[in-house]
Amino acid sequence: MIITNNLTKKYGEQIALDHLNLNVKEGEIYCLLGANGAGKTTTINLLLGFITPTSGSAFINQLDVQENPKATKRFLAYIPENLMLYPNLTAVENLDYFSGIAGKTLSRSDLKIVLEEAGLQSEAFENRISTFSKGMRQKVGIAIALAKEAKVLLLDEPTSGLDPKASNEFGVVLQKLREKGVATLMATHDLFRAKEVATQIGIMKDGQLKQQFAGHDITLPELEKAYLSTMDYKELVS
Amino acid sequence: MISKTFVKETKELLREGRVRIAVVIVLLLTGVAVWISARHYQNVNEQYEVAKTTERAVWDNQGEKNPHSAAHYGTYAFKPKYPLSLVDQGVDKFAGTSIFLEAHNRNEAQFSAAADQTALARFGDLTPDFILLFIIPLLIILLGYNSFTKEREMGTLTLLKSQGISNWKWLLGKWMALFLPVLVITTVLFLVAGLLLGNLSDFGVFSWSSLLMMYLVYLGYYIIFINIVLLISSKMKKSGISLVVSLCIWIIACLAAPKAASNIAENKHPYPTRQEFAANVLKDKKQGLDGHNPWSKETKLLEEEVLREYGVDSLHQLPFNFDGYRMQKSEEHEAEVYVKHYNYLKDQYAQQAKVYRGLAAISPYLPTRFLSMAIANTDYATHWDFADAAEEYRVATQKFLNDNFAVNSEYGNWSYQADADFWKGLPVFEYDPPELKTTLESNASNLMVMGGWLLGSFGLLLFTTKNF
Numbered sequence: 001m002i003i004t005n006n007l008t009k010k011y012g013e014q015i016a017l018d019h020l021n022l023n024v025k026e027g028e029i030y031c032l033l034g035a036n037g038a039g040k041t042t043t044i045n046l047l048l049g050f051i052t053p054t055s056g057s058a059f060i061n062q063l064d065v066q067e068n069p070k071a072t073k074r075f076l077a078y079i080p081e082n083l084m085l086y087p088n089l090t091a092v093e094n095l096d097y098f099s100g101i102a103g104k105t106l107s108r109s110d111l112k113i114v115l116e117e118a119g120l121q122s123e124a125f126e127n128r129i130s131t132f133s134k135g136m137r138q139k140v141g142i143a144i145a146l147a148k149e150a151k152v153l154l155l156d157e158p159t160s161g162l163d164p165k166a167s168n169e170f171g172v173v174l175q176k177l178r179e180k181g182v183a184t185l186m187a188t189h190d191l192f193r194a195k196e197v198a199t200q201i202g203i204m205k206d207g208q209l210k211q212q213f214a215g216h217d218i219t220l221p222e223l224e225k226a227y228l229s230t231m232d233y234k235e236l237v238s
Numbered sequence: 239m240i241s242k243t244f245v246k247e248t249k250e251l252l253r254e255g256r257v258r259i260a261v262v263i264v265l266l267l268t269g270v271a272v273w274i275s276a277r278h279y280q281n282v283n284e285q286y287e288v289a290k291t292t293e294r295a296v297w298d299n300q301g302e303k304n305p306h307s308a309a310h311y312g313t314y315a316f317k318p319k320y321p322l323s324l325v326d327q328g329v330d331k332f333a334g335t336s337i338f339l340e341a342h343n344r345n346e347a348q349f350s351a352a353a354d355q356t357a358l359a360r361f362g363d364l365t366p367d368f369i370l371l372f373i374i375p376l377l378i379i380l381l382g383y384n385s386f387t388k389e390r391e392m393g394t395l396t397l398l399k400s401q402g403i404s405n406w407k408w409l410l411g412k413w414m415a416l417f418l419p420v421l422v423i424t425t426v427l428f429l430v431a432g433l434l435l436g437n438l439s440d441f442g443v444f445s446w447s448s449l450l451m452m453y454l455v456y457l458g459y460y461i462i463f464i465n466i467v468l469l470i471s472s473k474m475k476k477s478g479i480s481l482v483v484s485l486c487i488w489i490i491a492c493l494a495a496p497k498a499a500s501n502i503a504e505n506k507h508p509y510p511t512r513q514e515f516a517a518n519v520l521k522d523k524k525q526g527l528d529g530h531n532p533w534s535k536e537t538k539l540l541e542e543e544v545l546r547e548y549g550v551d552s553l554h555q556l557p558f559n560f561d562g563y564r565m566q567k568s569e570e571h572e573a574e575v576y577v578k579h580y581n582y583l584k585d586q587y588a589q590q591a592k593v594y595r596g597l598a599a600i601s602p603y604l605p606t607r608f609l610s611m612a613i614a615n616t617d618y619a620t621h622w623d624f625a626d627a628a629e630e631y632r633v634a635t636q637k638f639l640n641d642n643f644a645v646n647s648e649y650g651n652w653s654y655q656a657d658a659d660f661w662k663g664l665p666v667f668e669y670d671p672p673e674l675k676t677t678l679e680s681n682a683s684n685l686m687v688m689g690g691w692l693l694g695s696f697g698l699l700l701f702t703t704k705n706f
Contacts, residue, residue, distance in 0.1 A: 048399070048400055050396075050399065070402055073400065073401065073402030074402055076400070077400070077401075078396070078397065078400035080393070080396055080397070082393060083397065084392045084393030084394050084396075084397070085394065085397075086246065086250060086392070086394060087392070088249070088250050088253040088254065089246065089249060089250065093246070093249065096242070097242055097243075097245075097246045098397065098398075098401055100239060100242035101239055101242065101243075101398060101401040101402075101403050101408075102401045102402060103239075141397075144397075144401075148401070154400075
């Protein structure tokens, strides 16, 4: 569902992404770990078609992102670190608008069902987004992905700044999406959440994918150790 | 996507306090302006009716009198206030409302409303055209300056792009949402004006088609502004910068350009001063027949010509009073002199208008203003037309009087007096302003400039938002 072939992005002499090869299949959650500047967000922006690769290619649902920018967007949903919605509109209205933009027209009751599925409390459906916490906004973001029936979900540090409860709820929703066959690529710093939800985990540094693990093959302490080693934080490894 | 964006933008606008306040203020100002203008229109028309009736009664009841004395006594041509002046007062305030019609002289319109006002009049009046030309474009800026920049600033643009938004549909939705409040305000203003005018005395001149045309001209003006404001908003990164740039455009288009155009036009094609004009007219008058000078060379030549034509030896033998005949010939010469000099003024005006039209490329305000005034019959061209009609009437009046003098008296008999009923035979002065079709034909270039602005601004907006 998500494939990158030697995907590379350079800004002048600086390499932001270096020959990245990924393959995230249907029903998989791939967590990209790495420090700031490791190339996680660059990967997501390339998959979204927001930036053009220097070399290599990216595919969404077997369509080349560069060649089919509009078509690939039909299959994907994106939730950035700080999901910003229209503060003067309610959750239902925001969902209605964003799903409408994606070509999905849902009835008001269907919109509410989707919001409920995304984990938003029903009391908040008709409240303006300006009153929402970050966690609630992220749930609306998930609802947008659900309403769109996206096959691919791109998440850029979605749990950053969420309290443990909200982060946990977010993880539960991701699992539900995985069960529906959605392929998810999540860039994150959150090792714990990555271990919780990921089917595959990759550690990036300096634009390169340094290590990859199957989610069930590694424990959290092992993951932490691998991460710190990759980051050259050797003094912390012990 | 278009309707979704339209509904979303409209909801956002309605829920923003600043927008509600701005719309209410504009509607209030509009209401007050229309009310003031309607009152003014009604007052002026009542004065017009009274002045016209009184002056005619004075003329009709002047009793037995020598026709040439009556010609010098004179009468007035009053300019009515046209219905759409309720919307656009144009140059009416400065152009004068009545012309004194007398023998030998073509007078200019006098008693302008501006002359009756104090220096405070420099602050201007609260009129519907002020709201339409200046305030509504400001409202458009206030409503639309952040239409695109807010998406960048709030961060919603990223999400929209990831949803695969179609730029032109998104743009059209936003465009419609910005157009709707402007459409509502403009429609309310014109509907109220139309209903008011339908119930006021309007000399039978008011037509809904003229009002509709004016309405369309203003909508065109606003569409141009909407396009410009959205274009700026789409290219700027910050709302503050977008607001400042939009306001700068407004200042240039609505305030600076008209004044600059006026200065340039006046410098390139100046009118003669009043003194120069009067001196030139007098000079030309002196080169022809003077009805009051029986000893001049021109009079002697005329005498010889007439005596030869009628085959008589003396002016006393003519079948008419040569004094009256001479007066009429003198009037005809003077009328020609006035035609020549007023045509020069008209040429200068036409040249100035060309400069304005040329500069209309830098401001949509200029063609809108000219079209609005022309449709309202409050532009300078209509004033010229009225002055020409009054002059035509003056010349016809002098012929009416001189003919009576010539036919009914003998040469040298200056004590002749026309009957008391004679004056009623002079037709009443009536002036019909140009019809809408004629007005639009003579303003075809302004319509084309507006069309150019509309197409250009739409094209530029679509082109620049293609790769948003």
